[in-house]
Amino acid sequence: MRRSSAKPSLWVLAVREREADVIVVGGGPAGLAAASSCKEAGLEVLLVEREGSLGGILPQCIHTGFGILETKEDYTGPEFAEMLEKRARDLGVEILLDSYVSRLSQVGGCGASIEVLSPRGVETMRASTLIFSTGCRERNAFEIGITGDRPAGVMTAGTAQALMDLYGLLPGREVVVVGSGDVGLIMSRRFALEGAKVKAVVEITRYPGGLTRNVVQCLEDFGIPMLLSHAVLEVRGRKRVESVVVSEVDEKQGPVPGTESEIECDTLVVAAGLVPEAGLLEKAGAKIDPLTGGPFVNEFLETSLRGVFACGNVLVVNDLVDHAVEQGRLCAMSAKSLIEGTMRRPSAWKRAVPGENVRFVVPHLFSGDRDTVFYSRVRSPMRDCSLSFNEIDKEVRIRAAMPAEMVRVRIEGSLLSGVGEALTFEVRGWPKGKRG
Amino acid sequence: MAERKERVTCIVCPVGCKIEVSVKDGEVLSVEGNACVRGVEYAKEECTSPKRVLTTLVSVRGGVLPVTSVKTTKPIPKELVSRAQWEISKVTLEAPVPIGKLVLGNLLGTGVDVVATRSVEARKAVGHR
Ligand SMILES: Cc1cc2nc3c(=O)[nH]c(=O)nc-3n(C[C@H](O)[C@H](O)[C@H](O)COP(=O)(O)OP(=O)(O)OC[C@H]3O[C@@H](n4cnc5c(N)ncnc54)[C@H](O)[C@@H]3O)c2cc1C
Ligand code: SF4
Numbered sequence: 001m002r003r004s005s006a007k008p009s010l011w012v013l014a015v016r017e018r019e020a021d022v023i024v025v026g027g028g029p030a031g032l033a034a035a036s037s038c039k040e041a042g043l044e045v046l047l048v049e050r051e052g053s054l055g056g057i058l059p060q061c062i063h064t065g066f067g068i069l070e071t072k073e074d075y076t077g078p079e080f081a082e083m084l085e086k087r088a089r090d091l092g093v094e095i096l097l098d099s100y101v102s103r104l105s106q107v108g109g110c111g112a113s114i115e116v117l118s119p120r121g122v123e124t125m126r127a128s129t130l131i132f133s134t135g136c137r138e139r140n141a142f143e144i145g146i147t148g149d150r151p152a153g154v155m156t157a158g159t160a161q162a163l164m165d166l167y168g169l170l171p172g173r174e175v176v177v178v179g180s181g182d183v184g185l186i187m188s189r190r191f192a193l194e195g196a197k198v199k200a201v202v203e204i205t206r207y208p209g210g211l212t213r214n215v216v217q218c219l220e221d222f223g224i225p226m227l228l229s230h231a232v233l234e235v236r237g238r239k240r241v242e243s244v245v246v247s248e249v250d251e252k253q254g255p256v257p258g259t260e261s262e263i264e265c266d267t268l269v270v271a272a273g274l275v276p277e278a279g280l281l282e283k284a285g286a287k288i289d290p291l292t293g294g295p296f297v298n299e300f301l302e303t304s305l306r307g308v309f310a311c312g313n314v315l316v317v318n319d320l321v322d323h324a325v326e327q328g329r330l331c332a333m334s335a336k337s338l339i340e341g342t343m344r345r346p347s348a349w350k351r352a353v354p355g356e357n358v359r360f361v362v363p364h365l366f367s368g369d370r371d372t373v374f375y376s377r378v379r380s381p382m383r384d385c386s387l388s389f390n391e392i393d394k395e396v397r398i399r400a401a402m403p404a405e406m407v408r409v410r411i412e413g414s415l416l417s418g419v420g421e422a423l424t425f426e427v428r429g430w431p432k433g434k435r436g
Numbered sequence: 437m438a439e440r441k442e443r444v445t446c447i448v449c450p451v452g453c454k455i456e457v458s459v460k461d462g463e464v465l466s467v468e469g470n471a472c473v474r475g476v477e478y479a480k481e482e483c484t485s486p487k488r489v490l491t492t493l494v495s496v497r498g499g500v501l502p503v504t505s506v507k508t509t510k511p512i513p514k515e516l517v518s519r520a521q522w523e524i525s526k527v528t529l530e531a532p533v534p535i536g537k538l539v540l541g542n543l544l545g546t547g548v549d550v551v552a553t554r555s556v557e558a559r560k561a562v563g564h565r
Binding site (some may be wrong): 059063082095164166193211212216217220221399402405430 | 447495507517
């Protein structure tokens with residue numbers, strides 16, 4: 001960069017261009033896995049990350065439960081992140097930190113260019129294949145309809161987690177948590193362990209959103225009460241949160257008049273769900289699935305923009321990092337076959353569609369030419385049931401299906417090839433007395 | 437000691453059976469409500485000697501971050517968790533902290549160690565040449 005002659009206090013913005021075989025946007029676990037696999041496959045790959053460090057949200061998830069499927073060992077988030085980062089660095093993946101991708105546009109019929117803002121200036125980068133792994137964002141208090149004052153002390157679980165577990169700051173002493181998914185449960189335990197009082201975990205549905213393991217070890221262990229079928233309606237407080245108003249809700253999740261009560265607290269932690277960070281893809285014209293909030297993809301995890309792939313939480317919110325990593329690897333394999341010209345897209349795709357008690361299915365399109373892994377979630381908890389299909393002879397027994405746990409299934413190409421236009425994923429009760 | 441009944445939620449699989457265990461003098465007399473045998477072992481252990489892995493933080497002086505995360509290398513008895521948390525919080529490390537660094541050996545006589553789970557580099561001194 002040069003000093004500006006017009007105004008010496010400013011630098012002249014450098015505008016540069018770059019090219020690579022593959023550009024990976026986002027250096028969380030999915031992006032790191034994708035970039036390493038690309039490099040191993042002999043592709044020239046550039047990993048672009050907006051933060052000053054790699055690993056995405058893992059470095060702030062200090063609990064165990066990471067990498068069990070991938071490594072057969074139980075790591076903490078920061079440990080698993082460092083392993084993924086080390087592998088990428090050892091392989092020599094080129095990494096650009098502090099580099100925010102501000103725009104994506106498709107060029108020609110395939111591939112894309114991105115605009116990157118960083119302390120280096122503004123750069124335009126082009127690649128014939130682009131892998132998107134930008135993760136997800138958290139829904140905030142206003143998005144879930146909490147009204148009232150706007151004092152300090154209202155924050156998302158991720159913010160509270162970063163303050164506490166990266167920066168060593170306790171965000172509050174008396175806490176109410178909204179949402180009983182695993183994120184809310186794990187943050188409740190962190191607050192309790194660090195000496196704060198968690199007054200309640202408020203859950204709008206009739207059942208806990210997270211795994212039983214976390215209900216037991218994060219709430220019951222610490223005597224934290226959970227209010228099921230309850231919602232936080234309002235925040236009260238002048239400078240700092242002083243209390244929140246909660247009430248029971250009916251089946252339609254509307255407040256039941258006369259059931260309101262006030263809980264004193266200085267902090268409201270919102271753990272009310274995650275949304276894929278797919279804004280850049282959407283603006284570039286990628287089709288978005290309203291059921292997942294992520295892009296529509298085919299079995300190569302390619303979005304409706306040719307040569308642009310997606311993996312990890314921007315594709316579908318994963319509860320297991322192992323699945324995000326698996327998706328990253330598949331994107332790398334797809335990039336390789338696209339670049340080498342061996343990718344065969346069928347003339348007509350078959351569709352994977354959600355049926356009874358299934359909220360979504362990813363990928364959305366498949367050819368039937370090969371074995372394909374599908375991810376889905378149930379809408380409501382169900383015991384002794386199975387994932388089944390009307391169109392093919394396959395049934396996977398599930399002892400207990402919970403919305404908190406992704407249902408992953410690999411279906412053989414030999415079965416998929418027999419499907420007509422669509423394959424419907426359904427979770428139904430297992431017939432009494434049937435073996436399986 | 438009188439016979440006591442304890443209710444535990446099995447966490448071995450997502451079914452989450454509510455199991456009732458009768459205990460007398462530290463001996464398990466009966467286990468009920470488990471849908472499969474795996475629940476028996478879990479419920480017995482959870483009623484007589486429950487254990488947990490503890491993950492928490494330790495202060496770091498002179499690092500790019502003021503804390504590192506730590507874990508017990510094995511599960512420790514549940515009733516020791518808050519004392520362990522207190523012991524661990526008394527430790528301060530000097531940066532750089534490599535991942536896996538031993539933070540405390542033989543935590544409270546359990547034979548379990550506490551190790552760092554995040555590396556923290558030293559803060560670079562600024563302004564001096
Ligand atoms: C509280 C919590 C607890 C969890 N517990 C577990 C668990 O116990 N076990 C488990 O297996 N999984 C767990 N998970 C899930 C797991 O962490 C995720 O599945 C995984 O992190 C997803 O990885 P990702 O790479 O898709 O996204 P992320 O980790 O979010 O990474 C995305 C990266 O993209 C970068 N980025 C975003 N936008 C841009 C842009 N425009 N330009 C450049 N870079 C960008 C971000 O900075 C970030 O580094 C947990 C998640 C949370 C939140
Ligand atoms: S008892 Fe068996 S079926 Fe019931 S939760 Fe435990 S492991 Fe699962």
